Amino acid sequence: MADLIPRNLHVNPPSMIEILPHEHVLQAWEWWISCIHPRAALLDGNCCIYDQKRWDMDNPTELRWNDHSQITYISRLFLVSLLGDISETICMSLNEPSSPVRIPPPRLEEHYRNLIAGNPNPDNERDRFERFRYSLSESLAFWVQLSYLSQSVRGVDRTTYSISRPNFLPDDKGPDGLAVILQENNANIELRSVKSSINSPKALITSNSFKNNGIPTDGKLLDEFYKVAYESYGLGKLEDLLDKVCRVRNISTNYETRIGLLGTSKAYNAMVVADDRFASYPLFSGFDKVCCDATRCIATYIGANNWARFSDEVHHVVENILNDAGVI
Amino acid sequence: MYSRQLQDQLSNVGQIGHVDPASIKLLDRSMSAYLKVLAGYLNADMNPNSDPLLITLDALFISRALSMMELSPMVESGHYLVGMAFEQSGELLSRKYLTTEQGSTEPLKNDLWYRLLLSFLHYLAGGHRVQALSILNRLDGFKKIVLNTPYAGSYEQATDSLRRLFNGRTVAYPVNYWEQLFFRNPEGISTQEGKINRLASQVRTRRQEALSDLGLENASEWLIRQGVRENEAPAFWEAYLQNLEHRGITNFTSEQRGPNGFQDWLQIDRDLLVILPTGSGKSIIGELRTALTLAKGRQVVWLLPSRALVRQAHRELTKAFEILNVSVEELPTTEDFEPFFIEDLPAGRYVAATTPEKLAALIRANPDSMRNVGLVILDEAQKLFDLKRGTTIEYVLQEIQHLLPDAKFALMSAQIDSMIRLQNFFHRLRGDRDFRELISDRRPTRRMYGVITNAIEDHFWKPELQIYPPGLQNEDGVTESPFRISLQKHIRSANPNSMDIVQPLVLKLTETPLRTAVFVRTPINTETQSERIASKIDTVRELPHSDLARLRIELGRESVIQTYGGKGIAPHHAGLTPLEQHTVEKWERRREINTVVATSTLAEGVNLPIDISIITYTTRYDNGQWVDVPLNEIQNMVGRAGRAGHVSDGLCLIALPSNRRNPIMVDSARRYFFRQERIQNFLGLSRLLIKAIQTHASEEEWLYEYDGLDFSECQTLVNFVTNIGLDPNHFDNRLREKLRQYPSIQDLQEYFGDGLDVFAALNHDLIPIAERITNICENDPNLYLALSRTGIPLELLQYYLTRLDERERLIGQDDAGIMIWADNVVQNGLLLCQNRAWYRNIFDRVSQNDLMAVIHLWRNGIPIQSIENQLVLAENPRQSRINVGRLLNHQLSMFAQFWGALSICEKIKYPDRDDYMLNNIQVYVREGVSTLKQLAWLNRLGGIDRVLAHRLERYTPEGEGLWEISRQIDQTFRRWRRDHASLPMDLELDDLAALNSIFEE
Secondary structure, eight states, rough: GGGOOOOOOOOOTTEEEEEOOHHHHHHHHHHHHHOOOOOOOOOOSSEEEEEOOBSSSSSSOOOOOOOOOHHHHHHHHHHHHHHHHHHHHHHHHOOOOOOOOEEEEESSOHHHHHHOOOOTTTTTTHHHHHHHHHHHHHHHHHHHHHHHHHHHTTOOOOEEEEEEOOOOSSSSSOOOOEEEEEEEEEEEEEEEEEEEEETHHHHHHHHHEEEEEEOOTTOHHHHHHHHHSOOOOTTTHHHHHHHHHHHHTTTTHHHHHHHHHHHHEEEEEEEEEEGGGGOOOOOOOOGGGTSGGGGEEEEEEEEESSSSHHHHHHHHHHHHHHHHHOOO | OOOHHHHHHHHHHHHTTTOOOGGGOHHHHHHHHHHHHHHHHHHOOEEEEEHHHHHHHHHHHHHHHTTSOOOOOOHHHHHHHHHHHHHHHHHHHHHOOOOOOGGSOOOOOOHHHHHHHHHHHHHHHTHHHHHHHHHHHHHHHHHHTTTTEEEEHHHHHHHHHHHHHHHTOOOOOOOSSHHHHHSOOSSSOOOHHHHHHHHHHHHHHHHTTTGGGTTTHHHHHHHHHHOOOOHHHHHHHHHHHHHHHHTTTTOOHHHHHHTTOOOHHOOTTOEEEEEETTTSSSHHHHHHHHHHHTTOOOOEEEOOOOOHHHHHHHHHHHHHGGGGEEEEEOOOOOOOOOOOOOOOSSSSSSEEEEOHHHHHHHHHGGGGTTTEEEEEEESSSSGGGGTTHHHHHHHHHHHHHHHHTTTTEEEEEGGGGGHHHHHHHHHHHHHHHHEEEOOOOOSSEEEEEEEEEEEEEETEEEEEEEEEEOOOOOOTTOOOEEEEEEEEOOOOSSSSOOOHHHHHHHHHHTTSSEEEEEEEEEEEHHHHHHHHHTOOOOOOOOOOOOOOHHHHHSSSSHHHHHHHTTTTEEEOOOSSSSSHHHHHHHHHHHOOSSEEEEOGGGGGGGOOOBSSEOOOOOOEETEEEEEEEEHHHHHHHHTTBBBBTTTHHHHHHHHOOOOOOOOOOOOGGHHHHHOOOOOOOOHHHHHHHHHHHHHHTTTTTHHHOOOSSSSHHHHHHHHHHHHSSSOOOGHHHHHHHHHHOOOOHHHHHHHGGGGOHHHHHHHHHHHHHHHHHHHHTTTOOHHHHHHHHHOOEEEEEEEEHHHGGGGGGGTOOOOOHHHHHHHHHHHHHHHHTTTTTTHHHHHHSOOOOEEEEEHHHHHHHHHHHHHHHHHHOOSSSHHHHHHHHIIIIHHHHHHHHHHHHHHHHHHHHHHTOOOOOOTTTHHHHHHOOOOOOHHHHHHTSOOOHHHHHHHHGGGGGOOOOHHHHHHHHHHHHHHHOOOOOGOHHHHHHHHHHHHHHTTTT
16 A cells, blocks of 8 residues: 555554665666667567667676676565555656665565465475566566666656556456556556566467467467457456556646656566577567567566576575564 | 547547547447458458457456446546447447347357447447447347357346346346346456446446436425426326326436536426437437426427327337326327317326327317327427428427417427528517527447548459548548548449449448448439349348238238348338338348338438448439539438447448549548538428419419419419408508418518518408408308408319319218219319319329229228329339339328318318218228228228228128227237237238238337
């Protein structure tokens, strides 16, 4: 609910428990924004912008489970996106001061506790790791999108943006998240949907029936984008996401009406988090069936040298931070 | 598309965000989303391509903002546009995806249902009731689709609660989730629920303003201001307003209120001219005037041009007034020379709905019956300019004005192009009496216009739709980039004609949930095209058994509408029996079929819920040459697309084939859609008199030949020049006096100006006719009387009057014996005239002997097939069947007049008797019955089930006279309908099924 409270009304009672001091938050963000590569450009003949993410400008690399400092920063960013105030996070990305991550006492809310430190299911220990991995993929997708917003509006007059929190506990159909760049006469909306896989993600991205005949099936990234566009799929979710991004930035009703009348523009960001070795542009073939304007189709591949191991490492650090804070 | 109304909405809403209306993309995107769904149904490519997600995002932004604003005219416009955006991007789609399977998803997670809900709430929050009703009807339909599914109860509760919201009801104690959501302000609700609740709250706020402008809180004072001072009036008016509220009519459009509010036009002593597009709520305006007149204790007559419209008006007026103890009835008078049911109108508050012809018959037979009428409402007033009907309508209005000088008139029309003519007519008819106008061209439905043509692709012709983008259009505009929808179907012909390019489109459309009307040139085309398209459809659907039984009884064979109806397509033309026409319309309304291939007659009937209308011709063969179809007729046909309260968006297409040298672009059709053609023809009596002069009706032999005019025109002309007395010295003055009363003649004088004395010019030709009649009838006053009352040719009347010397021999004979004698007299009388021009004209297609044989079968309740076997009216069997149908539908009533004239002659020759034997013979011939019991059954069944009426005769309770028999039959019918166990055990299965079809209507 934190993101629903207008920023100027937000108070931090003295009894709040600090999870991350604001310096840690800022360090993590500064690391992220300084080393993540900007979004790739559209290549001739491609049906979408293929953006295989890389970090470190001098020595480009995928996410690495064996890079301790990277694991530490990403663990913090995960906690910021999980527990931080979304409007403060956006402000930080716009070069305003950072804020600490605090939660009300005595402990973490139950569903978050279950996500991070829930009792392992003796029958299926993998469940717990999978759930975390899924949440981490949502968080990474969020930060990738936020860094794109931050990089693309820097220096552009009278432009700001908003973004929805990661979809940690998905229940509704529809896109996982949404970001919007707000200009005087336009709102540029980018939908994001995220899939995570420790194997080849191919089966999660699109179905053969969609790729070959344009007939969408359930549970696939591109197929569901198509349904969102053409079959009113996930309208309630879309409305909820728009509502959230508007509230976060206190957008006036007059301005909302204005951008609605002048016409929004939109893009689809199909985000996949998996082992970097599986990354390839052809995974996303069929994107043109969602939208024929390739500049509006973004295929983001967030690769790790070992995604399962990377997630476990982050999980471990997150757990330690929360243990140290005494909230789980 | 898109009327000025939409542009006004844009200007209004643009003020909220300081947006220049010209830069608003909403209309373009919304229409594009609609067309994209259509292209999807057609498996066609669309260019420019559409991304419906854009309009969704735009609408969601505005929707969220509007839900948090205070109501204002700007916000109301915003609500309209958002409602439209959600509807256009969701309604067509919902026809495919809102299926039974969706019943296992709860309503708010059902995306298409939710989209429609948002559309409904926005429309209603903005006060756009007609559009909201379309959506509500759609949601209501879905509620029925998901019966017996896990969330059936939720959908039912939700839809019922929406209906209550629409009807302006309050819910004091919400009993379910939906009532809480719509009628309370619950806490702890989601984003989605929060918005629904805020929009519902805006709807409820509107209701507060509801009926106060109509004097809900201060009826007495309000009525006095409107000119009604009677003691009982306030109680009646309050009860009427309460019923209005109960029916959910709690707010009105600005067009209905008028520029100066209700108090200005809703005055008891003012006439009213209403010109509003179909579906704009003309009826409620007429209803309010009716209520005010009833409050004053006066009676009201509604005049409508067809039986179907009379029935519809009767139903609506019954809903409005029956609960207030007002008698509402379809005037039972028949339109014969000697009409049935000519008693005085019942005492007390009374509303009658009828056709001009029937009222004319009542006025002729019993003019005093209407003495308490205070208001006459003429709906579809543009029929005044109709070639066939105009004279009668003008006569009726003129006579009522003469009989009831203090009665008020309300003329209502949907055709803005008739405005100036109607205004002129009104002024001429009513002089300087006080009157008001409610005139607007704002349509409640949206129309998209375009062409269907053929475009070259890969060396082949393919059908292509080109549609004008949104924005005000005119005849001279230029379309730079129309929406193009290209079908993936080759056209085989190298030089395709209209039907070649339309056929693949209609074939596809018939297999979708869209409803289409295709207008073709001739009746036979409706059938051949239906056949061609049906032959390419494999899926066969089951048609309602009860309707098929009903058709079987009447026709005695399979109907052509059944043959193709199973494939989702049916023909509709004036050569089908009225039952077949009625059934096609019913099937289209109930989605039993999707496509109607029709002649222009479909455009003159009751409105159907059509999504797409396609015109396949713009010229027709008339009197030996090809002529352009009048623009009014084309616009009336394309205007069938969209129906207020049912289909908000209509796509209107004209088929214009391209060839290699002359590719058709959408601008080729501008003149058909965007030219306003004023009605220029002379109307009513003036048209007839001009035609009479042009055809030299004043010449010596004309009275015997009736040449140059239609038979009915000859009758009207003769009727006009009689009734001016027998003294030739007064002919000029009396004719002038009579002519002066007719607005159309004043119109004519103005047209010619001071250069011509129209009265003198007309009398120059009319007086010789009058003199000749006087001379011929000098020694035979009975002949003069018969001529003036019937207009039937003199020789025939002379023969009738002579044969009636045999009357005494008929006394004591039964109906059958009398009919045989009457048939013989008519038969021989006509034979005497076989060399006359009028005889040759009316028997040009059917011989007299064949006609007599057909009438015999027709009256005896023989199914249509046997009549068709008796009569061959063309070499092609299909054309012959169509011609027989036309004869029975349209010409029989004219032939029946020969029997009616015999009946009149009996009364003239034997005045003041109480045993007239020939009273019924005209109506029997016209309606196809041979006893009063059959006639009463036929009326009770709705007038189109002739054979069934014969079959049910044996179940008639005893009674004397038509009134009593009708009353008894009505009771029997109601009992059967209420309690099926009371139906006779020996009814045949088909009869039972046919009755069920009628009951459920």
